[in-house]
Amino acid sequence: MSILHTVNKSPFEKSSLNDCLSHSADGSAILLIEDGVYAAMQGTNVEAEIKNAMGSKKVYALGPDVKLRGLSVDRIIDGIEVVDYAGFVDLTESNDKVQAWL
Amino acid sequence: MSDIKKFMYVNRRAPYGTVYALESLEVVLIGAAFDQDVSLAFIGDGVFQLKAGQNGSDSDQKNFSPIYQALGDYDVTKLYVEKESLEERGLTLEDLMPLTYEDEDDDYEEKDSIRVISRAEMTDLLDQQDVLFNF
Numbered sequence: 427m428s429i430l431h432t433v434n435k436s437p438f439e440k441s442s443l444n445d446c447l448s449h450s451a452d453g454s455a456i457l458l459i460e461d462g463v464y465a466a467m468q469g470t471n472v473e474a475e476i477k478n479a480m481g482s483k484k485v486y487a488l489g490p491d492v493k494l495r496g497l498s499v500d501r502i503i504d505g506i507e508v509v510d511y512a513g514f515v516d517l518t519e520s521n522d523k524v525q526a527w528l
Numbered sequence: 529m530s531d532i533k534k535f536m537y538v539n540r541r542a543p544y545g546t547v548y549a550l551e552s553l554e555v556v557l558i559g560a561a562f563d564q565d566v567s568l569a570f571i572g573d574g575v576f577q578l579k580a581g582q583n584g585s586d587s588d589q590k591n592f593s594p595i596y597q598a599l600g601d602y603d604v605t606k607l608y609v610e611k612e613s614l615e616e617r618g619l620t621l622e623d624l625m626p627l628t629y630e631d632e633d634d635d636y637e638e639k640d641s642i643r644v645i646s647r648a649e650m651t652d653l654l655d656q657q658d659v660l661f662n663f
Contacts, residue, residue, distance in 0.1 A: 434545070435545070436542050436545065436573050436576075438572065438573050438616065438617065439541075439542075439572065439573050460544070460545050461542050461544070461545030461573075464542065464573075464576065464617070467617070467618050468618060469618025469619075470616065470617050470618040471616045471617070473618070489586065490586035490587040491544075491587065493583045493584075493585070493586050493587065494544060494582060494583065494584050494586070494587040494589055494591065495542070495543070495544065495576065495579060495582060496579035496580055496581035496582035496583065496593070497579070497581075498581060501618075510586070
């Protein structure tokens, strides 16, 4: 059973990302959407946590939300895959269920 | 008349995820009609409101960041950004939109509206205000 986890809150304001990282099994997919995409940037206070999670989980960021917020793709942590809305649909389809960390 | 008050709008939320940032801008623009001593503070995730390069072309949400460029024309010329908040988010002044105003007291010279200050300076600044609006 695989779960797609989504995180839509800023990691600097809410514990959603932390709760996700500490409750997701190895092999899970984590998709950062809306204000969650701020966690995908290089050089932040949460970069180490994300990189640590990426050792055992696959992390994605939703491209339109990255672009809307003025974050450039070349400043995103290496190894995070940027997906579009179709990619979001593919992820929901390829996992058994979705857990949204609101 | 010397009953001009120091108004500060304190912005602590990222744009788009909630409506706070846009609502703050609306109130700032309305308030600009009242000839007060207005300044804006950007603390915590609020600094993301001023991020350069916001682009809504792939999103169903509208990029409202160009409104910040208009603030100077409404005599809203003091935008204080907290240095520590930028650093925690991997940002520097160069990552923010260049915002300027024309100083009518200095031969309309173009000056920067954004001033990066420390958390300690922000603390003092908050203390000096007559009225605080929080978003």
